[in-house]
């Protein structure tokens with residue numbers, strides 16, 4: 167929008183939340199749209215590649231599975247790979263993960279990104295230092311004409327029509343604007359505080375509400391191209407490998423564990439020596455009922471937050487921006503239809519991701535703490551209950567509109583949690599047993615051979631950084 171002038175009001179005194187180190191593959195489309203060079207971005211943010219998430223101890227302690235951004239073959243009918251794998255039931259085949267290229271790459275600590283997007287059988291995202299990423303984007307934005315105003319907003323007086331008139335800063339300056347994008351983090355200064363938009367609370371399904379975050383030195387182990395999420399007594403711990411350090415955090419439910427014990431449990435998870443004091447963050451799961459009200463659009467934490475289990479927050483920021491770009495017509499007052507479409511789309515996206523995150527918890531067999539017992543018996547949102555029913559009864563991976571995660575992702579969690587349909591699809595028998603077994607062996611072996619020939623994640627990353 168070359169005709170628009172964009173001003174950013176930001177306060178060094180307040181700073182940014184500064185956590186949020188794991189992302190979702192759509193970030194690559196966002197970077198492409200902005201013309202960001204991958205090597206430059208990785209160098210600026212101590213970034214690494216991410217092929218998915220390894221979940222440990224979620225169904226039972228001692229078990230692990232991988233949620234990949236890759237292809238795991240057909241999903242229904244006689245060509246359903248998971249269906250044939252279960253029908254063949256050959257122990258010699260190994261785990262279902264062995265049929266998925268990026269899952270094997272992650273397990274073996276290997277990475278490469280060759281060929282075109284269309285040819286590649288997997289997608290990937292990044293890990294990075296969130297503080298450095300914010301600085302990187304700021305520099306990019308300023309270079310393209312965004313004017314940054316340092317200052318603390320103390321008031322946002324409303325106009326007669328209910329919208330925001332201007333922003334009043336602590337030193338008395340006033341910043342005028344037509345459209346205000348509220349990026350004020352958990353404070354939600356404009357949408358939450360000034361416009362008093364109601365918060366829709368998801369706490370009854372997603373009870374985690376605090377996190378200790380602490381970086382550590384990198385251990386001598388190989389640089390995993392994946393995030394690790396380990397289920398603990400009253401929450402879970404993240405482990406995010408960056409090129410210079412490892413990011414750690416313990417996300418927990420304060421109704422099941424106190425802060426000190428949660429901190430202690432985090433420190434037991436660290437890879438190496440801590441390189442900062444653990445920092446406590448408080449949050450609530452949910453979103454503002456509407457995201458765009460009058461002339462205010464909230465993006466990021468000011469609009470809502472879902473716990474970071476699937477690294478969806480930065481994705482939601484970028485998804486919101488993408489929608490806004492499509493619906494804004496500079497110089498025109500946005501029609502009611504555009505505002506409604508934005509609000510409906512964002513609300514649904516939050517609900518779909520909420521359901522996907524609950525899926526990780528509700529399928530647990532753990533009963534070793536009150537949180538896990540409550541998670542296994544909670545009443546589910548109707549939308550999720552229907553999906554579980556469709557999967558159990560018919561092996562169908564039902565998708566609604568505005569899904570953040572595709573059917574392959576849903577399959578990864580069902581499979582990882584050992585949750586399978588009650589009946590096999592009879593059309594699986596259209597393929598002779600021997601042919602199915604041969605195809606599965608061939609795929610597993612081809613993947614193993616391809617991965618063995620790949621560089622390690624660290625070697626590949628270093629080659630990109632040297633560009």
Ligand SMILES: Cc1cc2nc3c(=O)[nH]c(=O)nc-3n(C[C@H](O)[C@H](O)[C@H](O)COP(=O)(O)OP(=O)(O)OC[C@H]3O[C@@H](n4cnc5c(N)ncnc54)[C@H](O)[C@@H]3O)c2cc1C
Nearest residue numbers: 177182183185186188318319350351377466467474479480
């Ligand atoms: C524990 C935790 C883990 C997370 N992990 C992930 C993850 O792995 N992946 C992911 O995608 N996301 C993650 N997130 C979310 C992610 O951190 C945020 O979505 C992302 O950083 C964007 O934050 P934001 O810009 O909305 O808010 P902030 O970073 O808080 O920025 C708010 C801005 O508003 C300014 N501001 C606030 N008040 C005022 C004022 N009065 N005057 C002037 N300026 C003001 C601040 O200075 C700051 O610049 C995590 C969040 C938490 C809490």
